[in-house]
Amino acid sequence: MTTAPGAAEATAEQAERWEPVIGLEVHVELSTRTKMFCGCATDFGGAPNTRTCPVCLGQPGSLPVANAGAVEYGIRLGLALGCRIAPDSRFHRKNYFYPDMPKNYQISQYDVPLCVGGGLEVVTGAGRRHVGITRVHMEEDTGKSSHVGSGGRIHGADHSLVDYNRAGIPLLEVVSEPDLRSAEEARAYLTELRAIVRTLGISDAKLEEGSMRCDANVSLRPVGHTVFGTRVEIKNMNSLRSLGRAILYEVVRQRGLLDAGEPVVQETRHWDEDAGRTSPLRRKEEITDYRYFPDPDLVPVMPAPEWVERLRADLPEMPGVTRSRLTEGLGLPAEQAHTLVHAGLAGLLQDAAAAGSGPAEAANWLTNEVLTWCAEHGVDPADAPLTGAALAELVGLVADGTLSARLGRSVLVDALDGRGTPGRIVAARGLRQISDSDRLAAAVDEAIAANPEAAARVREGNPKAVGPLVGAVMRATGGQANPRVVNELLRSRLAAPG
Amino acid sequence: MTAALTRATAVELLAAMGAGEVAAVEVVRAHLERIAATEERLHAFLRVLDEPALAHAADVDRRRAAGEPLGALAGVPLALKDILCTAGVPTTCGSRILEGYRPPYDATVVARLRAADAVVVGKTNLDEFAMGSSTENSAFGPTRNPWDTSRVPGGSSGGSAAAVAAFDAPLGIGTDTGGSIRQPAALCGVVGLKPTYGLVSRYGLVAFASSLDQVGPMARTVTDAALLLGAVAGPDPMDSTSLQEPAPDLLGDLDRGVDGLRVGLVAEEIEDGMAPGVRAGLARAVEALERLGAKVADVRLPHAGYGIAAYYLIAPSEASSNLSRYDGVRYGLRVDGATTEEMTARTRDAGFGDEVKRRVMIGTHALSAGYYDAYYAQAQRVRTLIMRDFAAAYESCDVLLGPTSPGTAFPLGAKIDDPLAMYLNDVYTVPSNLAGAPALSLPAGLDDGGLPVGVQLMAPALGEPTLLRVARALEAELAFDPTPRGARSSEEVRA
Numbered sequence: 002m003t004t005a006p007g008a009a010e011a012t013a014e015q016a017e018r019w020e021p022v023i024g025l026e027v028h029v030e031l032s033t034r035t036k037m038f039c040g041c042a043t044d045f046g047g048a049p050n051t052r053t054c055p056v057c058l059g060q061p062g063s064l065p066v067a068n069a070g071a072v073e074y075g076i077r078l079g080l081a082l083g084c085r086i087a088p089d090s091r092f093h094r095k096n097y098f099y100p101d102m103p104k105n106y107q108i109s110q111y112d113v114p115l116c117v118g119g120g121l122e123v124v125t126g127a128g129r130r131h132v133g134i135t136r137v138h139m140e141e142d143t144g145k146s147s148h149v150g151s152g153g154r155i156h157g158a159d160h161s162l163v164d165y166n167r168a169g170i171p172l173l174e175v176v177s178e179p180d181l182r183s184a185e186e187a188r189a190y191l192t193e194l195r196a197i198v199r200t201l202g203i204s205d206a207k208l209e210e211g212s213m214r215c216d217a218n219v220s221l222r223p224v225g226h227t228v229f230g231t232r233v234e235i236k237n238m239n240s241l242r243s244l245g246r247a248i249l250y251e252v253v254r255q256r257g258l259l260d261a262g263e264p265v266v267q268e269t270r271h272w273d274e275d276a277g278r279t280s281p282l283r284r285k286e287e288i289t290d291y292r293y294f295p296d297p298d299l300v301p302v303m304p305a306p307e308w309v310e311r312l313r314a315d316l317p318e319m320p321g322v323t324r325s326r327l328t329e330g331l332g333l334p335a336e337q338a339h340t341l342v343h344a345g346l347a348g349l350l351q352d353a354a355a356a357g358s359g360p361a362e363a364a365n366w367l368t369n370e371v372l373t374w375c376a377e378h379g380v381d382p383a384d385a386p387l388t389g390a391a392l393a394e395l396v397g398l399v400a401d402g403t404l405s406a407r408l409g410r411s412v413l414v415d416a417l418d419g420r421g422t423p424g425r426i427v428a429a430r431g432l433r434q435i436s437d438s439d440r441l442a443a444a445v446d447e448a449i450a451a452n453p454e455a456a457a458r459v460r461e462g463n464p465k466a467v468g469p470l471v472g473a474v475m476r477a478t479g480g481q482a483n484p485r486v487v488n489e490l491l492r493s494r495l496a497a498p499g
Numbered sequence: 500m501t502a503a504l505t506r507a508t509a510v511e512l513l514a515a516m517g518a519g520e521v522a523a524v525e526v527v528r529a530h531l532e533r534i535a536a537t538e539e540r541l542h543a544f545l546r547v548l549d550e551p552a553l554a555h556a557a558d559v560d561r562r563r564a565a566g567e568p569l570g571a572l573a574g575v576p577l578a579l580k581d582i583l584c585t586a587g588v589p590t591t592c593g594s595r596i597l598e599g600y601r602p603p604y605d606a607t608v609v610a611r612l613r614a615a616d617a618v619v620v621g622k623t624n625l626d627e628f629a630m631g632s633s634t635e636n637s638a639f640g641p642t643r644n645p646w647d648t649s650r651v652p653g654g655s656s657g658g659s660a661a662a663v664a665a666f667d668a669p670l671g672i673g674t675d676t677g678g679s680i681r682q683p684a685a686l687c688g689v690v691g692l693k694p695t696y697g698l699v700s701r702y703g704l705v706a707f708a709s710s711l712d713q714v715g716p717m718a719r720t721v722t723d724a725a726l727l728l729g730a731v732a733g734p735d736p737m738d739s740t741s742l743q744e745p746a747p748d749l750l751g752d753l754d755r756g757v758d759g760l761r762v763g764l765v766a767e768e769i770e771d772g773m774a775p776g777v778r779a780g781l782a783r784a785v786e787a788l789e790r791l792g793a794k795v796a797d798v799r800l801p802h803a804g805y806g807i808a809a810y811y812l813i814a815p816s817e818a819s820s821n822l823s824r825y826d827g828v829r830y831g832l833r834v835d836g837a838t839t840e841e842m843t844a845r846t847r848d849a850g851f852g853d854e855v856k857r858r859v860m861i862g863t864h865a866l867s868a869g870y871y872d873a874y875y876a877q878a879q880r881v882r883t884l885i886m887r888d889f890a891a892a893y894e895s896c897d898v899l900l901g902p903t904s905p906g907t908a909f910p911l912g913a914k915i916d917d918p919l920a921m922y923l924n925d926v927y928t929v930p931s932n933l934a935g936a937p938a939l940s941l942p943a944g945l946d947d948g949g950l951p952v953g954v955q956l957m958a959p960a961l962g963e964p965t966l967l968r969v970a971r972a973l974e975a976e977l978a979f980d981p982t983p984r985g986a987r988s989s990e991e992v993r994a
């Protein structure tokens with residue numbers, strides 16, 4: 002009944018007749034200390050409705066006061082994306098009834114957003130593309146409902162509970178132009194935007210946890226045409242993977258309709274990750290008229306031009322610049338630089354290099370061992386519990402022969418597990434590699450005595466037979482013996498008598 | 500002794516308490532007794548706070564005896580409109596939908612009154628969510644006018660106006676969105692001031708129309724009103740729209756007189772719709788000002804006539820959004836339903852009265868796609884034109900003078916079924932709300948039926964010191980006796 006997205010992928014991307022036109026709306030939850038319009042803490046956790054006050058509960062008579070820190074974060078993102086910062090932007094009310102929303106309106110921005118007209122570069126296998134940013138605006142988040150007695154669905158629930166701890170958390174909405182042409186580009190765009198947001202330190206930007214959320218507008222048009230087709234909005238994609246799958250699914254679905262001469266209906270569709278398909282939201286869940294009007298409780302946002310210029314001057318290096326510094330400056334391959342920047346590991350790499358590590362060695366440890374450890378432990382690589390100094394120390398211990406590569410991996414895992422710095426771990430575990438022939442001689446002789454058959458075969462000129470002997474020495478030394486030295490000792494002792 | 504205490508002004512009570520002639524507890528008890536005697540006929544209060552008021556008064560007395568610092572209104576009884584949040588004390592806004600609601604916090608005005616040691620004796624009746632001009636729209640029954648209990652006290656701050664007029668308290672707090680302090684003040688023969696928008700914090704004032712709402716004082720004398728305004732005015736970090744600068748000095752120039760002051764008489768407003776008694780009251784005020792040395796000249800506000808139309812688009816539009824939070828989910832009334840939508844619809848149907856529903860529907864329509872420009876945006880343009888009219892008038896005048904209300908107190912039920920006639924009560928008061936400028940209503944005698952007539956003084960933004968100075972001079976010259984009298988007055992209660 003539905004086309005499997007995997008099978009669809011090739012045909013969708015190679016479709017000749019129809020060109021996908023994709024725009025993304027991305028919500029970024031800001032990591033300010035307090036909420037958008039009140040002094041409540043933004044920390045996750047806490048018993049339901051404990052991070053609330055009269056303002057974020059919409060108590061009668063309470064009034065919002067805009068969080069200057071959230072405005073600052075918004076301006077910084079706008080500047081990083083090359084937007085113009087509005088000298089006089091407004092808050093509007095978006096009116097609709099929903100129990101998650103304490104006032105039954107959301108304070109948002111409408112015709113005069115904080116930032117307008119920027120863009121960013123995305124690079125995919127198909128090449129480089131400039132994606133326009135229409136606007137970045139501020140708004141507040143809603144609370145969360147849970148429905149009891151119906152398996153979590155509102156329909157048929159015995160009762161519903163609402164937690165307003167998240168109500169009023171500051172959000173930035175970043176709206177792109179419909180400049181994206183493939184699922185791959187959409188993923189690259191979101192990846193790049195996430196890297197920028199993280200570089201600015203304004204959000205932890207985790208798709209899986211909802212601190213970054215993405216809706217996609219997808220339409221098709223005949224190749225070569227400039228007029229847009231009918232657009233479908235897709236919601237509920239909470240990973241890069243599901244963004245890509247949902248867009249591919251939708252492109253194939255719309256192409257099927259158009260090829261069959263049927264119209265695409267303008268609607269909002271819900272992505273079901275498990276079923277691998279989109280389906281229309283109930284009509285009732287779609288609101289056509291939000292009755293926007295300027296919020297009379299708030300004054301215009303008028304950032305002083307000097308302040309904006311100071312924020313511009315203080316912007317950190319953007320990921321694109323970082324990537325070229327890693328490639329051109331430190332000599333890393335482009336793909337590895339890309340991986341490090343998007344994983345949020347560029348800072349760690351540069352710290353390690355600054356602490357004396359060779360960039361290539363540090364980069365290899367990061368892209369191999371650290372990423373693997375993070376994936377196994379479900380830790381965002383940007384939060385990897387490792388300092389540049391520790392990484393440099395590890396690189397040094399391997400380079401000077403104190404640790405074998407294998408021991409190095411073990412020490413790094415211990416360091417990531419929080420057992421201390423590599424130096425301390427080596428000391429605590431007594432892990433120093435033994436390269437001193439005198440200290441290894443006894444173990445080598447014991448190995449030869451215990452494995453006469455293998456020793457005989459080596460003497461007979463079969464070098465491969467040395468393996469079990471080396472293994473025995475390594476076991477006897479707890480893995481600390483320098484394999485090169487052990488090999489040399491064995492060879493000299495088992496050399497054919499001359 | 501008790502009668503003398505309730506007749507005294509706040510200034511007189513402060514002097515007597517300060518001199519040790521009377522204790523705050525005695526003052527408060529006298530007023531509580533007066534409330535008990537008048538309340539059955541007036542219904543000015545939705546809740547009388549006997550015990551907390553006496554406890555607060557006792558605390559004032561104790562601190563005075565101990566030589567501890569006291570607030571500027573220490574021990575003075577005050578009637579508080581039941582649209583300002585009081586922590587732990589029911590706040591109904593005159594609506595069933597908030598029946599039983601106890602706010603978890605104090606409005607900034609309430610906190611400042613407490614800091615000033617004013618003693619809140621009760622929370623007063625009002626038109627539901629301050630929507631109305633007669634206090635008949637209260638879900639808990641109407642308030643009656645102390646001058647004639649068959650008539651309305653005006654609205655929406657009718658409870659506070661009636662309480663002050665009936666000597667239940669020397670001070671009252673009202674709110675004014677389109678005339679809700681000034682019109683009931685006029686109809687009850689008391690002084691009422693709508694401050695400059697932003698002079699008094701709106702934090703904790705349950706919103707009707709956020710861009711127009713202001714909290715203000717009601718009293719039987721201009722000086723008392725100035726004293727009360729001074730206690731609650733000033734910047735508030737909890738209200739983004741509150742003015743940044745400190746409140747102006749309201750008392751310093753109060754008795755400086757009006758010699759040489761330029762008064763603009765709002766001419767075209769006199770033309771039609773005004774009752775003869777109101778016209779006569781206005782004439783008395785003009786004569787008095789001229790006797791005092793002021794220069795009175797006609798001025799025109801060409802767009803003021805569009806004020807009422809603009810107001811009845813802007814206020815309902817904002818109200819439709821402000822009142823959407825009453826959905827049965829978090830507080831107040833809940834009428835259950837099979838779905839969330841049904842629960843919300845049933846709750847709002849049962850909880851809101853007709854006038855509130857009417858305005859929510861008007862406002863929802865005015866904001867809807869395709870109508871916004873024709874209604875809400877157009878009304879905002881009228882607002883700009885009215886502001887320009889005022890600015891032009893103040894090039895040649897220091898203050899403006901006109902009527903407060905087209906007529907005097909009307910009988911209960913006379914206009915309740917005719918919303919348009921009721922809305923026209925606000926024709927002279929709404930321009931100041933639209934302009935965000937201060938305006939004050941002052942009694943200017945009685946009409947032929949023995950009912951109070953109010954005149955309105957208007958000034959540019961932050962012109963409160965001038966406004967109060969003119970009102971003070973006029974008050975002394977007109978020598979209005981605020982005692983309700985006549986066969987159906989509240990004074991009859993005590994006979």
Ligand SMILES: [Zn+2]
Nearest residue numbers: 039041054057
């Ligand atoms: Zn809060």
